[in-house]
Each structure stands twice: as C-alpha cells, then as structure tokens.
Amino acid sequence: MTSDSRVSWAALLLRRLGGAAGTLLGVTLVTFLVVYRLPGDPAALLAGPRADPEVIANIRRELKLDQPLPLQYADYLVRLAHLDLGQSYVRREPVAEVIRRRLPQTLQLALAGWLCWLLFGTALGTWVAARPGRWREGALLGFSILGVSTPTFWVGLLLLYLFVTRWKLLPAGGSGTLRHLLLPLLALSFAGVAYYARVAHTTVRDALAQDYVRTARAKGLSFGSVVCRHALRNALLPLVTLAGADLAALLGGVVFTESVFDWKGMGQLAVESVALVDLPMILGVVLVSAIFVVLANLIVDLLYPLLDPRIR
Amino acid sequence: MATSDDLKSLDTALAFDTWSTAVVHACTRRLVDYDAAGKLQPDLAEKWEIQDGGKSYCFTLGQGIQYADGSPIQAAHFVAALARVRDPKTASPGAAFFSGIASVDAPDPGTLVVKLKAPDPTLLNLMGLTFAAPLKPGQDSKLPSPSGPYQVEEYLPGEKVTLARNPHSEAAKAWVEKIVVQLKVAEALQMTRFQSGEVDLLPAVPAAELARLAGDAEAQKRLVRGVVPQTWYFGMNVTRAPWTNPKVRAAAALALDRERIVQLAGGGTVANGILPPGVPGYRKERPAPARDVDGAKKLLADAGFPGGLPPGKPITLWLASNEKYQRLAEAIQSDLKEVGIPVELKSVVLSEYLSGYRTKADCWFGGWYPDFPDAGNFLEPVLHGRSVPPKGSNAAHYRNTEVDGLLDRAHAAPLGAEREALYGQAEDRLLSDAPWAPLYFEEETRYARDGIQGITVHPVWRQILTGIRKGGA
Numbered sequence: 001m002t003s004d005s006r007v008s009w010a011a012l013l014l015r016r017l018g019g020a021a022g023t024l025l026g027v028t029l030v031t032f033l034v035v036y037r038l039p040g041d042p043a044a045l046l047a048g049p050r051a052d053p054e055v056i057a058n059i060r061r062e063l064k065l066d067q068p069l070p071l072q073y074a075d076y077l078v079r080l081a082h083l084d085l086g087q088s089y090v091r092r093e094p095v096a097e098v099i100r101r102r103l104p105q106t107l108q109l110a111l112a113g114w115l116c117w118l119l120f121g122t123a124l125g126t127w128v129a130a131r132p133g134r135w136r137e138g139a140l141l142g143f144s145i146l147g148v149s150t151p152t153f154w155v156g157l158l159l160l161y162l163f164v165t166r167w168k169l170l171p172a173g174g175s176g177t178l179r180h181l182l183l184p185l186l187a188l189s190f191a192g193v194a195y196y197a198r199v200a201h202t203t204v205r206d207a208l209a210q211d212y213v214r215t216a217r218a219k220g221l222s223f224g225s226v227v228c229r230h231a232l233r234n235a236l237l238p239l240v241t242l243a244g245a246d247l248a249a250l251l252g253g254v255v256f257t258e259s260v261f262d263w264k265g266m267g268q269l270a271v272e273s274v275a276l277v278d279l280p281m282i283l284g285v286v287l288v289s290a291i292f293v294v295l296a297n298l299i300v301d302l303l304y305p306l307l308d309p310r311i312r
Numbered sequence: 313m314a315t316s317d318d319l320k321s322l323d324t325a326l327a328f329d330t331w332s333t334a335v336v337h338a339c340t341r342r343l344v345d346y347d348a349a350g351k352l353q354p355d356l357a358e359k360w361e362i363q364d365g366g367k368s369y370c371f372t373l374g375q376g377i378q379y380a381d382g383s384p385i386q387a388a389h390f391v392a393a394l395a396r397v398r399d400p401k402t403a404s405p406g407a408a409f410f411s412g413i414a415s416v417d418a419p420d421p422g423t424l425v426v427k428l429k430a431p432d433p434t435l436l437n438l439m440g441l442t443f444a445a446p447l448k449p450g451q452d453s454k455l456p457s458p459s460g461p462y463q464v465e466e467y468l469p470g471e472k473v474t475l476a477r478n479p480h481s482e483a484a485k486a487w488v489e490k491i492v493v494q495l496k497v498a499e500a501l502q503m504t505r506f507q508s509g510e511v512d513l514l515p516a517v518p519a520a521e522l523a524r525l526a527g528d529a530e531a532q533k534r535l536v537r538g539v540v541p542q543t544w545y546f547g548m549n550v551t552r553a554p555w556t557n558p559k560v561r562a563a564a565a566l567a568l569d570r571e572r573i574v575q576l577a578g579g580g581t582v583a584n585g586i587l588p589p590g591v592p593g594y595r596k597e598r599p600a601p602a603r604d605v606d607g608a609k610k611l612l613a614d615a616g617f618p619g620g621l622p623p624g625k626p627i628t629l630w631l632a633s634n635e636k637y638q639r640l641a642e643a644i645q646s647d648l649k650e651v652g653i654p655v656e657l658k659s660v661v662l663s664e665y666l667s668g669y670r671t672k673a674d675c676w677f678g679g680w681y682p683d684f685p686d687a688g689n690f691l692e693p694v695l696h697g698r699s700v701p702p703k704g705s706n707a708a709h710y711r712n713t714e715v716d717g718l719l720d721r722a723h724a725a726p727l728g729a730e731r732e733a734l735y736g737q738a739e740d741r742l743l744s745d746a747p748w749a750p751l752y753f754e755e756e757t758r759y760a761r762d763g764i765q766g767i768t769v770h771p772v773w774r775q776i777l778t779g780i781r782k783g784g785a
Contacts, residue, residue: 040663040665041667042663043667044667045662045663049666049680050405050681050693050705053704053705054703055403055405055407056667058400059403062403090318090320091321092320098470101468160501160504164508165508168508172505172508172510173501174494260498260500260501261501262496262501264471269470272470272496275661275662277661
C-alpha cells in the first residue's frame with residue numbers, strides 16, 4: 001500500500017467514524033420516540049394487577065415518567081454522555097450491568113455461529129463449484145432449500161429431542177459451557193451454512209467461468225491455486241458484504257435459537273424488555289445492537305479497499 | 313426447579329409477585345405466619361395482646377431469635393422495616409396495606425407496639441405479609457434480611473436464584489441444603505429438564521404437559537394439585553351500555569358455560585361465588601351456577617331485547633394477550649353470542665391491560681385474589697363504591713350503598729362468624745346484581761421427582777419453598 005493510499009484510507013476511516021456517531025445518535029432518538037409511544041404503562045406493570053392507581057402514580061413519579069418527553073430524552077442523553085445507560089425498571093439494577101452479563105453469551109453464540117456459516121458454508125459452496133456434478137449440485141440445492149426453509153425453532157426442538165430426551169448426551173438448554181453451546185450452534189448453523197454454501201457456490205461458479213480464470217489456467221497454474229487465489233478471492237466480495245450484515249444481525253441476539261435453548265443472551269433480553277415495557281433496558285439493548293451494526297458495516301467498508309483495490 | 317416466571321425484586325419492601333414473595337417468604341420469618349391449612353400462627357412473636365378496643369397491638373418477641381449470622385432479631389428491626397415500606401420514596405406496592413397504622417414503637421428489644429387509627433382485626437394478617445419481615449440494620453436492602461430457614465446465596469436476575477440453608481434457623485436440619493430456582497425457562501424446556509434429571513420439581517406444570525400426563529397413571533401419582541384463592545371472572549362496567557341494565561348483566565352470567573371454561577383452562581373448580589376457597593366466608597355449600605340459555609334469553613327479553621341486543625356500537629371485552637386467556641375469552645364470546653349479546657375481543661399486552669381495563673373496557677376477563685385470607689381484602693378494592701377509578705380498582709364502576717354499608721360494617725367487625733355473615737350478605741347482593749360473573753377458581757399443579765416431599769399448593773402463599781424435604785428427611 002502506498003503512502004497516498006494510506007492517507008485516503010485514513011480519511012475514509014474518519015468519515016465513516018463521523019457517520020457512525022451520527023447514526024447512533026439518530027438511533028437513540030428514534031428508539032426513544034418509538035419506545036415511549038409503546039402502549040401500556042410500565043408503572044402499572046411494575047405495581048402489579050392489584051395495585052391502586054395511587055401506587056401506580058407514585059411509581060410513575062419515582063421513574064420520572066410524569067415528565068415531558070423532551071426533558072426525559074435530554075436527561076437520557078446527559079446520562080449517556082457519562083456512559084450511564086440508566087436503571088432497569090423491572091430489575092432495578094443498572095442496564096449496563098445486565099447487558100454486561102448477557103453480552104458474552106451472545107458474543108459466544110453469534111461469533112461461533114457466524115464462523116461456522118462463513119467457513120463451512122464457503123468451503124462447501126466452493127468445493128461443489130470447483131467439482132461440479134449433477135449429484136453434488138443437486139444435493140447442495142436440496143440442502144440449501146431445506147436449510148433456508150426449515151424454521152430454526154423446529155430444528156432446535158428436533159435437536160433437543162434427539163440429543164437430550166432420546167440419547168441423553170447433552171444438557172437441556174442453558175448457557176455456560178461448551179456442551180451447552182453445541183446444540184444452539186448446530187441449530188443456528190443449519191440455515192446459515194445452507195445459505196452461505198448456496199451463495200458461495202453461485203459466485204465461485206460464475207468466477208470460474210471468467211476469462212481471467214482461463215488465462216490463469218493457461219499460465220499453467222494448478223486448479224486448486226486458481227480456485228483459491230483467483231476465483232474465490234473475487235467471489236469473496238459479495239460474501240463479505242453478506243457476512244458483515246449477518247454478523248451485525250447475529251450480535252443483536254438470535255431470538256429463536258436463544259429462546260428454544262434458554263440461552264441467556266441479548267435476544268431474549270430484548271424480547272423480554274419489550275414485553276415488560278422496560279424502557280431503559282430496551283434503549284440499552286437497541287443501542288448496543290446498533291453499535292454492532294455500525295461497527296460491522298465500518299469493518300466491511302474498510303475491508304473493501306483491501307480486497308478490491310479498485311474501490312477507494 | 314424450573315419456572316417460566318421471573319421474579320421482580322428480592323427487596324422485602326418491593327417483592328410482591330409470586331416468586332419474589334416465595335423467595336422472601338423462605339428467607340424471612342415474621343411475627344406470625346400461616347400453617348399448612350392457611351391459619352395464622354405465632355412465629356417470631358410468642359404472644360400478643362390487643363388493647364384500646366382493638367386499636368393497639370402489643371407483640372412479645374420469642375427468646376433467642378436470630379438472623380443467619382447469629383445476630384439477634386430485635387423489635388426495632390420491625391419498626392425499620394415498616395417505616396421503609398410506608399415511605400413514599402420506596403414506592404412499595406405494599407405501602408397501602410399499612411396506611412391504617414398510626415405508630416410503630418419498640419419500647420424494648422423484645423416488645424413491639426403497633427397503634428392503629430381505627431380498630432382493624434386484619435392487622436395480624438398484615439404482620440404476616442413478607443413486607444413486615446424484620447430489617448437487619450446495615451443490611452443491603454436488595455436482599456431480604458435472612459431471618460428464615462433459607463438465605464439467598466446467589467441471585468442472577470432473569471436466570472436463577474440459589475437459596476442455601478440458614479444454619480441458625482430452628483430445625484434447620486429438616487430443610488434441604490440448597491434450592492435452585494431456574495427462572496424464565498421456556499415451557500417447552502421444563503419437562504425436558506425434568507426428564508433429563510436436571511431439575512427435580514416443576515412448580516407449575518405447563519398446560520401442554522398436563523394434557524400429555526393425563527393418561528399416565530404413574531405420572532398422576534407425582535402430580536400435586538390444589539385450588540388457590542383466586543377467582544377468574546367476567547367483569548362488566550355497569551356505567552357502560554349494555555351493562556347499565558342489571559337484567560342484561562344477569563343474562564350474561566346465566567349464558568356462560570363454566571364447565572367448559574374450566575376444561576379449556578386446563579384445571580380449576582367452577583366458581584360458586586365471588587369469594588374463593590381459603591378466604592374466610594367462602595361458602596362451600598352454595599350451588600355452582602348452571603348454564604341456562606333459555607333463562608338468559610328470557611332475561612334479555614325482559615330487559616327489552618327479545619331476540620338479542622340490536623346491532624350498534626360494538627361491546628369490547630378486554631383481555632391480556634395470552635394463549636390461555638384468548639381461549640377462555642373466545643369461549644365467553646361464543647356463549648354470549650348464543651343468547652344474543654355480541655362482544656368483540658380486545659387482546660392487549662399485559663401492561664396496556666393493567667393500565668386500561670379499569671377505565672376503557674366495556675367488559676373484561678380478569679382474575680382477582682386477596683393479599684391475605686380476608687373477604688374484605690378481596691372485595692373492597694374491586695367492588696366498594698369508594699374504589700371506583702381513578703382512585704381504585706373497581707373496574708365495574710359499581711356503586712351500591714347497601715353493599716358499601718355491609719362491607720364497612722364487616723370491616724370493623726371482629727374476626728369470626730358475625731364478620732363472615734356480613735360479607736356473605738354483601739356477596740349475595742353482588743351475585744344478584746352481577747357486576748361480575750364469577751367463572752372458576754384457580755388450580756395450581758406441581759410435579760416432583762420421587763423422594764421429594766413436602767410439595768404443596770399452599771392456600772395462602774401458593775408457591776412455598778419452606779416445606780420441601782428430600783427423601784425421608
């Protein structure tokens with residue numbers, strides 16, 4: 001990389017970082033507006049079905065829900081500037097604390113799942129593209145259709161039945177150890193690997209039909225080297241875009257997989273907070289997920305010029 | 313054990329939902345507690361005297377009572393606990409219970425004097441609530457001061473709570489070493505965990521599993537069932553058409569097929585009144601109402617609607633969104649339609665339901681239970697004229713001076729037959745006026761591994777952890 005290209009890369013980084021900050025601020029505002037318009041009164045829920053309206057009013061005051069919306073938002077931003085995500089209404093503990101406990105679980109499952117998708121999916125797709133044949137391509141197509149169209153929770157229940165109820169090999173959900181990770185990872189990977197294999201297969205197959213591949217072959221390069229160094233590298237671009245967006249989505253929590261396997265991650269937390277109208281918690285979860293989306297996009301954006309020198 | 317519920321708080325002043333209360337109950341003792349039959353018995357208080365015409369209670373604490381660390385439990389700790397609950401800053405859901413208290417004093421470490429603004433024989437019940445557990449000085453209020461058989465060893469909100477035996481509590485050897493309550497476990501996973509041996513007890517058997525266990529004689533032996541003091545009912549706002557007409561309300565009450573509703577609920581007993589079993593004044597001998605479609609149609613005709621209500625502004629029935637409630641509300645809807653009362657269902661999330669059903673619903677499907685076994689505690693918040701919203705939870709907006717008078721007289725009457733008779737009269741009047749059509753009394757189920765003993769459905773606490781024993785102990 002020349003010094004010139006290094007400068008433009010740094011400029012790109014700065015520009016993207018600025019945009020990211022603006023995006024996050026926008027996310028807080030929109031979430032705030034949406035969340036505060038949710039039907040239902042968190043105070044009524046906290047007070048329970050038997051509470052008198054007087055008690056509910058007390059709680060509303062205590063949670064500062066009786067203040068005007070702009071004031072509440074300003075208050076939220078000031079606290080956010082001090083890296084304070086506020087207190088959960090329901091759990092009455094700092095939102096940051098709950099997220100700190102849940103995030104590692106989600107990171108573990110999401111990253112493991114993502115790597116499986118990317119590695120196994122790409123490998124499988126590339127292999128079939130490099131060694132085409134009716135049987136192999138048909139099998140890949142079948143697997144892709146099955147994988148993409150089977151609901152994750154159903155795969156999850158099937159795995160639970162087989163590995164836990166039937167063979168008693170693995171724990172029945174929960175999180176913590178590698179043994180706990182296996183089933184959710186399998187369930188999560190099924191659809192992802194199928195999809196990535198399909199995409200990789202198409203892009204690598206198309207790349208292999210290009211002129212430069214014929215040229216590379218003509219130069220006398222081995223077939224393996226052509227597939228890996230030429231075809232796959234060109235096919236990577238769409239895969240990286242896809243993987244970036246998917247990683248962001250995964251890090252926001254995998255709701256179905258988490259709930260089937262009682263995996264205590266961000267997805268469950270998000271669903272639960274919405275159901276309980278736990279406003280600070282919803283804001284916290286959305287903000288953290290948004291940070292991941294922004295980060296993942298940033299990384300993809302910065303990777304492009306490295307993968308494809310034409311993009312600057 | 314594994315439950316799909318969460319607990320909201322283990323702060324003694326805030327714990328109010330089933331599991332928060334069950335954990336605080338297991339970790340604390342109070343002046344009095346309920347025995348297995350739901351009768352009040354002395355606990356930390358050895359005895360008490362009622363003076364000043366029922367306005368002053370003087371409790372004498374037992375000897376040698378102590379917390380899990382061995383420090384003594386003193387009368388001043390009760391004063392501190394009650395002051396904290398009553399402080400508006402605490403925003404305790406229990407504050408209102410103690411609003412009738414004029415003063416709480418500890419003249420010496422072994423004596424507690426509670427003075428009331430007016431005589432109230434239910435003060436003893438109030439002292440049995442978990443809110444009234446002693447608060448150890450310097451104790452972090454996030455967890456209960458450990459005066460009971462167990463103490464909280466670890467609490468991970470939304471995940472699990474682990475209770476360990478309190479070595480200093482009397483008869484501690486009788487309890488199990490540790491109780492782990494797994495929280496927020498999906499219903500589908502609970503039985504899987506039971507079968508894989510990960511949990512020994514399901515404190516609430518999911519409806520789908522109950523249906524599956526129905527034909528299994530072995531499993532039925534492990535199943536514990538019990539009716540709890542909770543009444544599910546169809547409520548009508550008497551200030552909104554068509555429920556302003558008592559005959560239409562009575563017709564609705566006659567139209568409902570309660571047997572079928574119990575079936576759809578997956579358990580329970582057809583309600584033969586408003587007051588549920590376990591509440592003093594509950595009348596076992598009163599016959600359960602039978603469905604009478606012709607009678608209901610006749611009442612509607614008498615009300616001026618032969619052939620059913622005319623089409624017009626739709627009548628909305630509110631319910632909290634939940635698969636079971638939806639099923640039951642649909643049954644109510646079809647029963648009412650058959651006699652000529654068309655209603656539309658409005659299913660809303662629980663938080664919206666709780667903040668809206670009191671003022672926005674024409675009618676609703678709801679459940680109600682007392683905080684302690686007393687008919688006044690059950691009826692006053694929901695059917696007394698002074699509880700009409702916005703101040704209270706009388707969502708029927710029902711005002712009847714005769715009923716109010718009976719409830720007030722009963723409230724001041726000493727515990728016993730006279731008090732129960734007055735509540736009985738009020739209940740009879742309410743049933744004939746029908747602001748509510750009671751449907752069924754709630755039933756709870758537990759499912760335990762062989763060798764786990766002391767599993768009960770407690771008539772007051774419902775979920776109770778203190779009685780659990782393991783194999784022969």
